[in-house]
Amino acid sequence: MASAAVPIVALNDVVKSYRRGDQIVPVLEEITLDIAAGEFLALMGPSGSGKSTLLNLIAGIDRVDAGSIRVGGIEITTLSETELAAWRAVNVGFIFQFYNLIPVLTAFENVELPLLLTGLSRRERREHVATVLSLVGLSDRMDHYPSQLSGGQQQRVAVARAMVSDPTILVADEPTGDLDRVSAGEILSLMDRLVKEFGKTIIMVTHDPRAAEKARIVRHLEKGILTDEHETSISPVPGP
Amino acid sequence: MFYFKLILRNAFRHKLRATLTVVGVAIAILAFGLLKTLVGLWYLGVETSSATRLVTRNSISLVFSLPIAYQDRIRQVPGVTGVGIMNWFGGVYVSEKNFFPNFAVEPKSFLELYPEFVLSDGAKREFIVDRQGAVAGRKLAEKYGWKVGDRIVLKGTIFPGQWDLVLRGIYRGARKSTDETQFFFHWDYLNESLRRTMTRRADQAGIYVVSVARPDQAAEVALAIDATFRNSLAETLTETERAFQLSFVSMTEAIMVAIQIVSYVVIVIIMVVAANTMAMTARERLAEYATMKALGFRGIHIAATVFGESLFVAVAGGLLGIVLTFPAASWIEATLSQFFPVFNVAPATIALQFGAALLVGVVAGIFPAWRGATIRIAEGLRRIG
Ligand SMILES: Nc1ncnc2c1ncn2[C@@H]1O[C@H](COP(=O)(O)OP(=O)(O)OP(=O)(O)O)[C@@H](O)[C@H]1O
Ligand SMILES: [Mg+2]
Numbered sequence: 369m370a371s372a373a374v375p376i377v378a379l380n381d382v383v384k385s386y387r388r389g390d391q392i393v394p395v396l397e398e399i400t401l402d403i404a405a406g407e408f409l410a411l412m413g414p415s416g417s418g419k420s421t422l423l424n425l426i427a428g429i430d431r432v433d434a435g436s437i438r439v440g441g442i443e444i445t446t447l448s449e450t451e452l453a454a455w456r457a458v459n460v461g462f463i464f465q466f467y468n469l470i471p472v473l474t475a476f477e478n479v480e481l482p483l484l485l486t487g488l489s490r491r492e493r494r495e496h497v498a499t500v501l502s503l504v505g506l507s508d509r510m511d512h513y514p515s516q517l518s519g520g521q522q523q524r525v526a527v528a529r530a531m532v533s534d535p536t537i538l539v540a541d542e543p544t545g546d547l548d549r550v551s552a553g554e555i556l557s558l559m560d561r562l563v564k565e566f567g568k569t570i571i572m573v574t575h576d577p578r579a580a581e582k583a584r585i586v587r588h589l590e591k592g593i594l595t596d597e598h599e600t601s602i603s604p605v606p607g608p
Numbered sequence: 609m610f611y612f613k614l615i616l617r618n619a620f621r622h623k624l625r626a627t628l629t630v631v632g633v634a635i636a637i638l639a640f641g642l643l644k645t646l647v648g649l650w651y652l653g654v655e656t657s658s659a660t661r662l663v664t665r666n667s668i669s670l671v672f673s674l675p676i677a678y679q680d681r682i683r684q685v686p687g688v689t690g691v692g693i694m695n696w697f698g699g700v701y702v703s704e705k706n707f708f709p710n711f712a713v714e715p716k717s718f719l720e721l722y723p724e725f726v727l728s729d730g731a732k733r734e735f736i737v738d739r740q741g742a743v744a745g746r747k748l749a750e751k752y753g754w755k756v757g758d759r760i761v762l763k764g765t766i767f768p769g770q771w772d773l774v775l776r777g778i779y780r781g782a783r784k785s786t787d788e789t790q791f792f793f794h795w796d797y798l799n800e801s802l803r804r805t806m807t808r809r810a811d812q813a814g815i816y817v818v819s820v821a822r823p824d825q826a827a828e829v830a831l832a833i834d835a836t837f838r839n840s841l842a843e844t845l846t847e848t849e850r851a852f853q854l855s856f857v858s859m860t861e862a863i864m865v866a867i868q869i870v871s872y873v874v875i876v877i878i879m880v881v882a883a884n885t886m887a888m889t890a891r892e893r894l895a896e897y898a899t900m901k902a903l904g905f906r907g908i909h910i911a912a913t914v915f916g917e918s919l920f921v922a923v924a925g926g927l928l929g930i931v932l933t934f935p936a937a938s939w940i941e942a943t944l945s946q947f948f949p950v951f952n953v954a955p956a957t958i959a960l961q962f963g964a965a966l967l968v969g970v971v972a973g974i975f976p977a978w979r980g981a982t983i984r985i986a987e988g989l990r991r992i993g
Pocket of ligand 2: 419420541573
């Protein structure tokens with residue numbers, strides 16, 4: 369049973385609301401969620417249900433109003449901005465819908481970016497970058513600028529950047545949202561490999577049912593509340 | 609190293625925008641430098657004035673002259689080492705548009721009083737012995753192609769008539785700041801003619817130039833000279849050459865103050881323009897800043913990148929402006945030499961130009977840097993969609 373394993377991400381009664389003028393808009397209401405190490409979790413739900421907000425909280429780029437979030441045993445809600453930045457550099461890999469590569473940096477330099485915050489030497493950085501770029505199949509494109517790459521290729525660079533520092537968790541907010549079917553398929557298989565071959569933990573927000581299929585667990589968020597839980601790939605018999 | 613690379617690439621991201629900003633800053637810094645130099649030159653006469661020379665003039669006004677008999681009486685005042693006569697002649701060469709400062713002087717005392725006008729001993733002798741002799745500054749002679757021995761006819765404006773002169777020497781300035789566009793001839797020649805034609809204006813000195821041995825004697829000697837002529841028909845006002853020059857300059861002080869203000873306004877304008885450009889640039893990149901922060905970069909890293917870019921662009925423009933100042937100054941010196949005999953850009957002006965460029969960079973960068981550093985990641989990321 370999955371619940372027996374020590375969760376790598378553990379949310380407890382997480383509450384988050386936004387202020388719009390003098391109105392307070394509740395977004396997440398007492399979310400409790402455990403994610404086991406090596407899990408591939410898809411978060412679905414209607415637009416505005418709070419998926420991105422939840423993902424941002426787990427990734428340490430937004431703050432809770434109340435509740436606790438532990439990632440890899442560290443309570444991140446009490447960290448200072450600076451501590452949180454250092455924590456993210458080590459523990460979180462980001463994949464965004466619009467790739468978010470730095471346009472003035474080459475594919476190689478974009479992937480190298482997270483490593484600049486580590487103590488690695490130039491040579492070590494080169495090796496790491498070369499390894500992940502070959503993993504995503506872009507060894508021959510490392511001197512290209514983002515504008516010289518297709519959307520799918522850019523997203524593969526982003527995947528390489530997300531995993532180059534070997535983070536504890538990978539977070540992806542609609543990673544296939546801006547891609548055609550073929551490119552989306554490539555990105556999804558890549559993420560699938562990361563989980564299966566490298567034992568990575570991925571939390572992915574998506575609208576795309578095909579993307580959700582790749583995940584092992586799909587959770588639905590509706591009006592700030594997590595609903596059912598079901599494991600996709602474990603379902604024993606495919607439909608008739 | 610990485611940040612430097614990022615700053616450089618960011619700076620040249622929009623080639624046209626970067627070029628326009630750099631050129632804009634360059635032009636502003638150039639204009640600032642030229643205006644500052646202009647103002648500095650206006651006071652140059654004051655700054656290069658000799659501390660051991662005094663000027664004695666009619667106490668009522670400079671337009672009134674003094675009797676020639678005063679020369680001997682001034683010479684007898686204790687502390688005085690030399691007295692020269694100098695009349696503003698105001699003649700023009702060929703036509704009105706060829707204007708340059710010209711004076712009637714007493715050659716011997718003039719040459720002793722003004723050691724900064726360098727002439728060979730031969731030229732000095734020639735000038736002294738020829739009643740119609742004249743000397744001209746090097747730049748003036750160059751401008752009209754005069755050579756020693758040339759006949760030069762000045763048309764009088766204050767003293768009507770044609771004044772026939774022969775160039776006996778071309779002086780060189782002892783310092784770079786010495787005015788080499790002036791023209792001097794014999795006061796005797798002027799006076800003898802006036803005796804025949806306008807007796808009332810003859811035997812008059814416009815001013816007396818008085819030398820003392822040491823600067824600290826100046827005040828005392830000035831008082832003594834004025835005391836000598838108190839209650840006489842023409843009372844005198846004696847002041848240091850510096851104060852005398854200053855009294856000229858103060859007539860046009862308001863214009864100079866206006867030019868000073870304009871020179872600073874130019875900087876303020878480019879500051880606003882550069883600040884707007886940087887703010888626009890930073891706004892476009894908020895999602896990138898948010899991304900970098902998500903990856904673990906801190907606010908200070910982002911601020912350094914933005915601020916560095918602003919400084920880089922401003923300093924590049926500033927250096928270009930400074931480099932352009934030199935040819936521009938030479939051009940002004942060549943084409944407007946009758947107004948600006950020397951148009952030297954002072955080292956202090958260059959330092960000010962550089963300082964102004966830095967200031968533009970700092971002011972333009974400060975708000976976008978702060979904005980980039982403090983952007984909330986979740987909000988910055990939303991901007992991309
Ligand atoms: N910074 C903010 N200020 C105010 N309201 C916000 C802010 N961020 C999010 N919200 C609100 O919080 C709610 C949840 O937003 P969120 O982006 O998490 O939704 P989502 O599930 O990711 O939607 P989508 O599928 O469209 O991306 C929305 O109603 C949104 O308007
Ligand atoms: Mg979303």
